[in-house]
Amino acid sequence: MAVLDYLIPGYKGYRQRDDSRQSDKLFRDYLAKELGAEATRLEQAKVELAGSGNLAALNPADQATKLLTKVRDRLRFANYGFQSGMFGSKGETEMVLKVEEYDKGLVDDKDSVRTQVQEIENVLMEEGNVAPEFKKLTRILREFDEKLNQREAIIRGNA
Amino acid sequence: MALIDVIEFHDESGEQIVQRFPESGEADVRMGTQLVVRESQVxxxxxxxxxxxxxxxxxHxxxxxxxxLLGALVKLPFGGETPFKAECFFVNLKTFLNKKWGTKEPITFRxxxxxxxxxxSFGxxxxxxxxxxxxxxxxxxxxGQYNTSQITDFMRNMVVGRLTxxxxxxLKTLLDLASLYDEIGIATxxxxxxxxxxYGLELEDLVINAITPPPEVQAKIDERSGLGLFEDAMPALQQQQMAYAMRDVAQNPGAGGVASQGMGMGMGLGMGFMMPGMMAGAMQPMQQGMQPGMQPGMQPGMQQQAPPQQAPPQQVAAGAAAGAAMAQQPAQAPAGTPCSNCQxxxxxxxxxxxACGTPQAAPQPQGAACIKCQAAMPPGTKFCPACGxxxxxxxGKCGQPVTGGAKFCANCGTPVQPA
Known part of the structure; x- marks a missing residue:
């Protein structure tokens, strides 16, 4: 296949971009899977809340879970980065690489979510006031969600 | 037949969860088959x-x-079937929306x-x-195929079981339900x-549209809530009715006769008792701003000379009650029988x-009056419950029973001695 890089003009760039998109997709799927695991932990926390009769904390818990599910699905079904206006150009390659790099940076946000979910579990174990922790998680997820908006802006060349 | 197959899956109905390829028959996916999977599938x-x-x-x-090409040759010793079974199952990962659930039989709730x-309940x-x-x-x-209708019944039953x-x-009482709808939905x-x-399923949403009791219980709740509207205002309503009655009698002294006089006396007496209390109430805010030991009307620096001329609270209350009762009695009949619980x-x-919603016993049928004290008695009573x-x-002469408070024996005409 490497021979084709030299024989067909533009093929090398095409292949690079495609590889980059595929690896980015794999990475996003990994992040989505990790966030899915956090969502499962939150569901478990909700079961504990319901079991202990702490219905007041269920609303913020549900809000956080919904937002987490949304972020997970947005990651999973995010655009790959095909811009018809830039097809085959150097700009397209730069954009695809930039998106891939940007997505790698999202791993920190995923870690923040995990840390906060862990904190929620700790507070639940100590039978403390868990509602503020859920609200804090919601704030983290909103920032995460906003970063996905910025990702779209990069693809569209608005960033 | 193509040399190399392309396998893909389109869900036309929107309700299909799983599709096998090939849907039926021999599983003989050939070498090099191109598999195309959409984003919403695996x-x-x-x-x-x-x-x-x-x-x-x-x-893929x-x-x-x-x-x-060689496949047909390989199948020959196996009766035309390939021993190398290969098949694909497409699974639809889309969210299946708006699946309704509800209780087939009512849930018994304490x-x-x-x-x-x-x-x-339904949702x-x-x-x-x-x-x-x-x-x-x-x-x-x-x-070969699996769609939502094959699993929805199972899921419905699961939801109803957990909701119970x-x-x-x-939930302590149905009356708290309105404030707990969301929470119950989330907990369920x-x-x-x-x-x-x-089973590898994820419940995305669960919405409870309604949790309702049967119509007859709803009617009882409506009745109760209707009475509840007047619960706080009941004393004010009673006072208002009393005031209207007094006004009516006062405007028609001739029609009221003795009643209006009685009312006037009652009002006067009642007001006499009530006045010190009312004045004390009116003076209280002023007293709060004064120094200890001072009396109303004193200037700062003056000392208390005599105990306050104020009626005791019991006397005030009794006076007010007596006045109200005397005023009300002739003007109109009592509002009703006292409640067995709150009076x-x-x-x-x-x-x-x-006031309190306690069920009231049906009124007893009225019988004859007591021959001695004239108190009302239930029918068939042999001794007066009031005076015995x-x-x-x-x-006394012929020994025949004389009933109904008759003054002479119906048999012999002898005057009857009262009991």
Whole structure:
């Protein structure tokens, strides 16, 4: 296949971009899977809340879970980065690489979510006031969600 | 037949969860077959009966032992069937929306206020496949197709079962339901989510549209809430009625006769008793601003000379009550019988006390009056419940019974001695 890089003009760039998109997709799927695991932990926390009769904390818990599910699905079904206006150009390659790099940076946000979910579990174990922790998680997820908006802006060349 | 197949799956109905390829017949996916999977799907590839891998979105080339052209030759000793079974199962990962659920039979619920209530509930849910491998192997098996109608009944029953649990654990009374709708929905969803996860399903939404008691219980609640509207205002309403009655009698002194005089006396007496109390109430804010030991009207620096000329509270209350009672008695009949629980007057014909809601006993039928004290007695009474006088006497001369307070014996005409 490497021979084709030299024989067909533009093929090398095409292949690079495609590889980059595929690896980015794999990475996003990994992040989505990790966030899915956090969502499962939150569901478990909700079961504990319901079991202990702490219905007041269920609303913020549900809000956080919904937002987490949304972020997970947005990651999973995010655009790959095909811009018809830039097809085959150097700009397209730069954009695809930039998106891939940007997505790698999202791993920190995923870690923040995990840390906060862990904190929620700790507070639940100590039978403390868990509602503020859920609200804090919601704030983290909103920032995460906003970063996905910025990702779209990069693809569209608005960033 | 093409040399190399292309396998893909389009869900036209929007309700199909799993589609096998080939849908029926021999599983003979050939070497080099191109598998195209959409973003909302995954495809699980089986070879030799084993689920080898789950393919995500994209185009994939499948490797099997079913070689094109040579396949027919290989099948010959096996009766025309390939021994190298290879098949694909597409699993639809989209969210299946608006699946309705509801209670087939009412749920019996122990209510702290209404005692035992039977509840009905309905709503909607949405779900999707979360773990395709698990779902396929645990639920679908080898079926060629699987759609939502085959699983929705099971899910409905699961939701109703868990809702019953959550209601029993968290709801004290049906009357609190309005403030707990969301929470009950979330708690039920959390419970059901665990059950669904066992089968590779994810419950995305669970909405409770209504939890309602049967119509007859609803009617009782409406009745109770109607009475509750007047609960706080009942004393004010009674006072207002009293004031109107007094005004009416005062405006018609001739019509009231003795009644209006009595009312006037009662009002005067009542007002006489009430005035010190009312004045004390009016002066209280002023007293609060004064120094200790000062009396109303004193200047700062003056000392208390004599004990305050104020009626004791009991006297004030008694006076007010007496005045009100005397004023009310001639003007109109009592508002009703007192409640057996709170002693508030219950208007005639009411089955429940408007103040506390306690059921009231049906009024006893009125019988004859006592021959001695004229108190009302139930029919068939032989002795007066008020004074104990026997209601049946015998004639002193002929010994015949004389009833109904007759003054002379109906048999011999002898005057009857009162009991």
């Amino acid at each position: 495809c699980i590839f089986y070879r030799g009966g084993q689920a080898l891998d789950t393919f995500g979105p994209g185009r 080339t499948l490797a099997t032992a079913n070689l094109p 209510d702290q206020v209404l005692k035992v209530v039977r509840l009905r 909607m849910m949405s779900y999707k496949i979360n773990d395709p491998q698990l779902f396929l192997n645990k639920v679908v098996g080898t079926a 649990d959550v209601l029993g654990e968290n 969803k959390a419970r059901v989510a665990e059950d669904f996860a066992k 508030q007057p219950v208007p005639d014909g009411f089955k429940f006390c408007p 006088a026997p209601q049946e006497v015998t004639c």
